[in-house]
Amino acid sequence: MSPLLDLAGFYQFPFLVKAEVSTSIEVADEANAIAVQGRIDILVIQDSFWILVIESKPARLDVTAGIPQALTYLLSAPNLQSSCYGMVTNGREVLFLKCNRHQDVPQYTRSHTYRLLENTAERIQVLQGLKQIGAYIGSSRS
Secondary structure (H helix, E strand, O other): OHHHHHHOOOOOOOOEEEEEEEEEEEEEOOOOEEEEEEEEEEEEEEOOEEEEEEEEOOOOOOHHHHHHHHHHHHHOOOOOOOEEEEEEEOOOEEEEEEEEOOOOOOEEEEOOOEEOOOOHHHHHHHHHHHHHHHHHHHHHOO
């Protein structure tokens, strides 16, 4: 992932890439509350604004196995930003997530699964997706 993040410009100002970032979210129902804690594999931030949460899984697992964990991390973003972006990878495949938090019940959408190893065109699409996220967030914060 590091080469793609570099090509997308996330290792340059105004972005900062952090690894193994601790986070937690409290989940409550009528009877009790549970604190869910975890460590974000890679977090791209701009100031205190979360740009991209990346969850990585072992290659032997299906890439979709990381969706619940990535969504939990997206919901734990400290700012009340209306949309958060995530990416899940197993090294062979990648998918993007967008979590919309501006509604009473957060909703998410996901991209199709991109195959990194056997499809050059899809690697380029992943890079373009990363660049679009960086450009969109940068322009929406100006």
